[in-house]
Amino acid sequence: MNRDFSNVSMAVIRRLPKYHRYLKDLLEKEVYRISSRELSKLIGFTASQIRQDLNCFGGFGQQGYGYNVEELYQEIGKILGLNKTYTTVIIGAGNLGQAIANYPSFIKYGFKLMGLFDINPKLIGMKIRDIDILDLDYLEEYISKNKVEIGIICTPKEVAQEVAERLADSNVKGIWNFAPVDIKVPKEIIVENVHLSESLFILSYLLNEKENLQG
Numbered sequence: 338m339n340r341d342f343s344n345v346s347m348a349v350i351r352r353l354p355k356y357h358r359y360l361k362d363l364l365e366k367e368v369y370r371i372s373s374r375e376l377s378k379l380i381g382f383t384a385s386q387i388r389q390d391l392n393c394f395g396g397f398g399q400q401g402y403g404y405n406v407e408e409l410y411q412e413i414g415k416i417l418g419l420n421k422t423y424t425t426v427i428i429g430a431g432n433l434g435q436a437i438a439n440y441p442s443f444i445k446y447g448f449k450l451m452g453l454f455d456i457n458p459k460l461i462g463m464k465i466r467d468i469d470i471l472d473l474d475y476l477e478e479y480i481s482k483n484k485v486e487i488g489i490i491c492t493p494k495e496v497a498q499e500v501a502e503r504l505a506d507s508n509v510k511g512i513w514n515f516a517p518v519d520i521k522v523p524k525e526i527i528v529e530n531v532h533l534s535e536s537l538f539i540l541s542y543l544l545n546e547k548e549n550l551q552g
């Protein structure tokens with residue numbers, strides 16, 4: 338049964354991957370039970386924040402016992418949809434596209450990379466870990482034939498919008514966009530942007546702020 342979390346704020350949802358990561362680490366260390374206070378020390382959120390966050394999903398903890406780490410890990414995984422599998426393609430098989438294709442962990446969470454697409458004849462026909470780099474001309478046909486659900490955009494920013502539109506017209510459900518541009522697609526397609534430079538600029542700001550405070 339699909340539970341409805343549509344009224345849970347995105348701020349809470351965006352914290353779930355961090356809970357998931359810490360719970361995985363705990364399981365690897367064979368820690369099976371944890372209080373919100375102990376979790377708070379590890380994660381850096383307050384204990385009351387943790388209780389509030391997890392209560393949004395029905396509350397997993399038990400007074401006097403804390404959280405069952407395995408159960409919480411599995412449940413957060415389910416809320417995040419990590420118990421499902423997704424078919425993906427990468428568009429743009431340059432530095433970043435190849436790095437993502439070479440990263441083995443996404444498959445562990447159910448994201449199956451089917452193919453990479455590029456326009457560069459030198460790359461087309463090559464393989465990254467057994468996965469073909471294909472000609473962009475076949476994108477729509479391939480997506481339809483293989484029921485691809487997610488397109489990962491790793492092209493230069495100048496062509497990202499055009500690529501996004503082709504993905505949208507091919508009926509992908511989601512786009513993971515790494516190009517530093519805000520792409521526009523029909524609202525039924527979910528877009529998640531990863532703008533690495535924005536994070537880097539925040540680091541730069543914080544470094545400068547620290548220097549200014551130190552005089």
Ligand SMILES: NC(=O)c1ccc[n+]([C@@H]2O[C@H](COP(=O)([O-])OP(=O)(O)OC[C@H]3O[C@@H](n4cnc5c(N)ncnc54)[C@H](O)[C@@H]3O)[C@@H](O)[C@H]2O)c1
Nearest residue numbers: 429430431432433455456457491492493494496515516533
């Ligand atoms: N490399 C990084 O660490 C990094 C970090 C943050 C963001 N990005 C962004 O990710 C994108 C890719 O970066 P990169 O370093 O891999 O660049 P890159 O130049 O190495 O690769 C881009 C690839 O896209 C291909 N391409 C160009 N037009 C295309 C099209 N219309 N359809 C399909 N493929 C096309 C090119 O042939 C090339 O292989 C850029 O938008 C960049 O700003 C990269």
